[in-house]
Amino acid sequence: MKHVLVVDNQISNCELLSKFLTKKNYTVATTTKGNHALQMLQQKKYDLILAEYSLPDTTGNIFFDEVQKINPTANMILMGKEVNLKNVVSLIQKGAKNFISKPLNPDELLDAIREAGNGTNYKSPIDSTPIQKAKDRPKAPERVTGKSKKARAIIEQVERVGPTNFTVIIQGETGTGKESLARLIHQKSMRKDGPFVAVDCGCLSRELAGSELFGHEKGAFTGAVFQKAGFFEQANGGTIFLDEIANLPMDIQIALLRALQEKVIRKIGGTKEIPVDVRIIAATNENLSQKSGTANFREDLYFRLCEYTLDVPSLRERPEDIPMFIDFFLEETSRELGRPKAKVCKEANALLEEYDWPGNIRELRNVIRRSTLFADSENIIRKGCLPSRISNYKSSLYGSDEPTDSKGFLSVTNKGDLKSTALKAESKRIMEVLEKVRYNKTKAAEVLNIHRKTLYVKLKLLNIPC
Template structure:
């Protein structure tokens, strides 16, 4: 059983976390003091410590406490909590060894999923405890090559509303054996969602096998899916287990399933109905017990209605559907993705990486990200290489289509179109002046301005457009 320590000078946070974690069966201690926490860590071995970043102790803050805890017990994982999100702090803390960076307020599902991710097991006690995971880039399915994916998973839990809704759906369906259709634009992370469903399922101790159907001919698709016997066709010099057999007991993920031909769709439907596969060239049927998850960047229902996909197969697969939102609708999560990629790429390059400058961050917030998370990772990778040795990653390290400049006005902008003297116009004038004042305070950083104004970035952009404020 895991031992967990909570360190926060707000007693309500300690009480909330204590209730969540003890309710899930964990052994929990709490303290309001960093100095007391050090003493407790010396006297008892903790698997995980939740620590507030801004402790009131004059001698200790979250960063220094984390360093001391890791010095006492290097195997103890530390999660830093904060109500003041800052991508630079997140990047620095992760570089210094924090297991994760948790933004307040949080909820029960986030906490339990984070703890289970650390254990490398399914959430809510569905699977037995496993050793703590190491953060690593997950395996990716390649065309025609099934990949058995380790259940260790580095997944970024976003804070945006659409992200929270996505995770709610995942945690709702994961413990079941429902077949799932995952849809979303190219690069949004459909395979990552499928893996997350698997590690939160009762099948988490069995294989996760991913197969990209995008480039498979009829002959190759049948062989890769169902296997073949030696000599079944020219070039079949050995027998091959298909993806269904490889995933026995676990989860089979078929990406770009709409690319399968009509004939293969018929064979796939039979396997789903009968729960047996017959390898190419064999008369023997092999029972299979798998959970099937499929994905497509097309709407499968529309494809079925248009005759591009078998309707009966669609109805068999559509026991539950998940739509992964595009990155442009979850820009609130951008700092978390960037911090994770900087850590990952820093490990690849074996060197510390600088944070993005405020101007570069602004460019990234303005971009529409047609390639979604995949495009973001490539942008970060390119920028890190170009900015090696720099204190910050400048705008010039971004691709041309992302570059932009935040021009700092030398003079106070003038309120457009004089308004009549009435209560409504006075309110608009006050709102205008407040926005200008905050923008000047944060040196025209829209992200910080939105935070100080307690509105989201989209609302701030709408206000700037309404008042014709150009920055």
């Protein structure tokens, strides 16, 4: 399966997917409109169609039906953000190969493409499962934060900083739940009855970032036919959450610094200063203290923002929390579908707990939602329901023929061959560096010249406590 048609409402997404799949030796065509995609399909046949569910000129269901009329043999994978799972179930029952939640995970995407190419066509049993009436459904679960020592430490900090008016920086890997923590801080504050406005700074274009954040006056630029209130005005009296703040252009950083210091904003094209009472919570997956003072992030803005800093641990740093999140997302998916909660068999559950979760809680949520759709006739999630990157995780790293200890970790002490000798040397070197930096894993990764995620994988495989 080599010829892929990407249909996404964002040109940037089309370009990213085209570059990524082209590197994987696929021939890729792109479009941002469903109707244009249908015209392309009439002129040429594609092996796979990767389509956004919510297109500007049609919906996923309508688009799928039209594609079936033109090219019934084409495989289709749909993607989207916060799409109703009932619609996904309907499409899978009609013959769609898969559904992937956005933001996309590269490994999950490749797994789905390979499965579609191998002719894998999952039949969800959900159509035969009785729908629960709203009154019979379980009570909506409350937010799950985890029971591990690190999770409890984070919540203690939230309880401490929440009632204050401090600006907060939340640092952590992608998918660790930074926005959920920001909402929790807001709920603990005196501003809890005010608005909470979340802004993804990574999606703000350089040209329109100022307008989106601070608003604009009518006629301020081409296309500004109306006066617009920005996110800061919308958040007045409440909290504004600036996700991926390191992506803000430098000129916007200057305006943001003024808003923090003077508590006033000025609309694009305006002359009047508008007072705003807003608490700022910023989030980043980068180390702002290291990035500040460079050409990409202002040092004075960093020092103004970091009245309080929360470092969110990755999921692999608190594996004891994984079962709680699995149960939470099973419950959440059950309520969304209006169906009984699926169960996870022992084999699948062990795989979920062993996996490295580079995408953290967000990736786990997407996997549980997807796997629920493919549960068997008894509503049980088995190994075959999981993405191949998870079901084949351990064997894909060093090979399934490697010896393991009683916990399932790689043994590095039983053989004298070249590979085992190399593993022993690697284990010894990692331990030396960890002891030298007092078990600071970020510093250890820098000394070893590897990514921090890679270090955690090696710690687990070499049976080194992390």
